[in-house]
Amino acid sequence: xxxxxxxxxxxxxxxxxxxxxxxxxxxxxxxxxxxxxxxxxxxxxxxxxxxxxxxxxxxxxxxxxxxxxxxxxxxxxxxxxxxxxxxxxxxxxxxxxxxxxxxxxxxxxxxxxxxxxxxxxxxxxxxxxxxxxxxxxxxxxxxxxxxxxxxxxxxxxxxxxxxxxxxxxxxxxxxxxx
Amino acid sequence: xxxxxxxxxxxxxxxxxxxxxxxxxxxxxxxxxxxxxxxxxxxxxxxxxxxxxxxxxxxxxxxxxxxxxxxxxxxxxxxxxxxxxxxxxxxxxxxxxxxxxxxxxxxxxxxxxxxxxxxxxxxxxxxxxxxxxxxxxxxxxxxxxxxxxxxxxxxxxxxxxxxxxxxxxxxxxxxxxxxxxxxxxxxxxxxxxxxxxxx
Numbered sequence: 001x002x003x004x005x006x007x008x009x010x011x012x013x014x015x016x017x018x019x020x021x022x023x024x025x026x027x028x029x030x031x032x033x034x035x036x037x038x039x040x041x042x043x044x045x046x047x048x049x050x051x052x053x054x055x056x057x058x059x060x061x062x063x064x065x066x067x068x069x070x071x072x073x074x075x076x077x078x079x080x081x082x083x084x085x086x087x088x089x090x091x092x093x094x095x096x097x098x099x100x101x102x103x104x105x106x107x108x109x110x111x112x113x114x115x116x117x118x119x120x121x122x123x124x125x126x127x128x129x130x131x132x133x134x135x136x137x138x139x140x141x142x143x144x145x146x147x148x149x150x151x152x153x154x155x156x157x158x159x160x161x162x163x164x165x166x167x168x169x170x171x172x173x174x175x176x177x178x
Numbered sequence: 179x180x181x182x183x184x185x186x187x188x189x190x191x192x193x194x195x196x197x198x199x200x201x202x203x204x205x206x207x208x209x210x211x212x213x214x215x216x217x218x219x220x221x222x223x224x225x226x227x228x229x230x231x232x233x234x235x236x237x238x239x240x241x242x243x244x245x246x247x248x249x250x251x252x253x254x255x256x257x258x259x260x261x262x263x264x265x266x267x268x269x270x271x272x273x274x275x276x277x278x279x280x281x282x283x284x285x286x287x288x289x290x291x292x293x294x295x296x297x298x299x300x301x302x303x304x305x306x307x308x309x310x311x312x313x314x315x316x317x318x319x320x321x322x323x324x325x326x327x328x329x330x331x332x333x334x335x336x337x338x339x340x341x342x343x344x345x346x347x348x349x350x351x352x353x354x355x356x357x358x359x360x361x362x363x364x365x366x367x368x369x370x371x372x373x374x375x376x377x
Contacts, residue, residue, distance in 0.1 A: 003256075010252065032375040039372075040365050046234075047241010051250075053244070055276070058204060059268040067261050074253035079244070165234060172230035175372060 038093035045086045046164045053158025064093040072135045080132035091117040101116030127156040140175035199298040200273030209275040212283040232287035239280045247355025255345045261339045266347040309326040
């Protein structure tokens, strides 16, 4: 019970800080803060997925379910709160930035960006969040299942990372050629 | 918290799959691939690819530091020393090779990008960016890397000193969080370079 309270507390902070950043970016005039919030949160999200899908995969492979269970529980602020939050905040900030800069249009290039963003959000809310909820709601008697859910989260993060690598190439294209 | 029996032989409890060869096999590609990619980009000198590489490498570096310093430190705090040591044994060979590599290529690509953009090295924004980059580099090479090497050496010698492994690993996780603070500052300067708006 105490652990769940800790998770909710740490998780709330993981959501509130990026949300405040977005509100500041949207509320303040100009593009500097909005650009900063978009780039910083996107960078953190990409690094998070790189860690979860790449380094973390190596860390938990070969570990027993006992340790994976505790890791899965302690990672909940990230998997249940931070990733779903930035999955929405980053594209919203990016869209607002493109509109504010006057470069947004419904052409093929931005359609691809919108589709990739939608897929990233779907991955977060259909695969990462439900598995994180499962880990949150189950205790030590479900160690084996929790361990499998952690694997699924790690694999989903690696898929997100691939999509983000493609997305960053499109962002770099905008910066260089727009 | 742990159900791992401490009556088991210590080396078995920790990780019997760790070896110099296995960590090299895993770590060397992480050490070599980023600089090789950067070298190829610099040889062909394509501005778009250089920009892409700098942003991608910088994103991975910043995000990983935040995960390590914030979320992973939170994970480690909830574990006992044997569990922490086992995780360190997995994490250290990877981080030892990957983090210096990704940090070095991000900074190098950034310097080349600044030269391509003809940003004067005497501008106050550029001086601030170079100072922060230098601090990050010194932290990485002067503190992070030696600590990782000490942990790595300890693991290679049987990981008998758990306290040392855990202490140095936890210190490096805290250092990662400090690096994030500097990275947040440098990204603000990058936002200035990207938008042209004064801070």
